[in-house]
Amino acid sequence: MTKExxxxxxxxxxKMLEITDDEYNGVTxxxxxxxxxxxxxxxxxYYMQLLDEHDSEYQVPWNKEQFKWALRKPVGDKKKQQAKEWCHQCRLMRDKTCTNWNYEEVKTA
Structure with a gap:
C-alpha cells in the first residue's frame, strides 16, 4: 500500500481524533x-499507518464499539489505561514488523 x-x-x-480548540484549552x-x-x-x-505502508499484516487491537467508547464522555482512568495499552500494542506490532524493513524504508516512512 502506498503512503497516500x-x-x-x-x-x-x-479526524475523529483531532483535538478541538475547546478540548485543547479546557482546564478540567x-x-x-x-x-x-x-x-x-x-x-x-500512526503506527498502524506505517504497517499499512509496508503491507504488513496485523490485527487492530480495538473494534469499532470499543473505539467509540474510549472517546465518549466521561473519560476516566479506565479509558486512559485502555488507550495507553492500545498504543503500546500498536508500537509492539510496529517494532516486531519493522525488523523486516530495510533502513531506508524506515527512514522515509
Whole structure:
C-alpha cells in the first residue's frame, strides 16, 4: 500500500481524533483525560499507518464499539489505561514488523 493509500485509509479515524480548540484549552480533568486518550490513539493510528505502508499484516487491537467508547464522555482512568495499552500494542506490532524493513524504508516512512 502506498503512503497516500494508507493515509486515506486512516483519514476518518484521524479526524475523529483531532483535538478541538475547546478540548485543547479546557482546564478540567475531563478535558485533560480526553486529550490524553486522543493523543495516545493518534500515536497508535500512526503506527498502524506505517504497517499499512509496508503491507504488513496485523490485527487492530480495538473494534469499532470499543473505539467509540474510549472517546465518549466521561473519560476516566479506565479509558486512559485502555488507550495507553492500545498504543503500546500498536508500537509492539510496529517494532516486531519493522525488523523486516530495510533502513531506508524506515527512514522515509
Amino acid at each position: 493509500e494508507a493515509k486515506k485509509k486512516w483519514d476518518l479515524t484521524r 480533568q475531563e478535558d485533560a483525560n480526553l486529550r490524553f486518550v486522543k493523543m495516545k490513539l493518534q500515536i497508535a493510528v
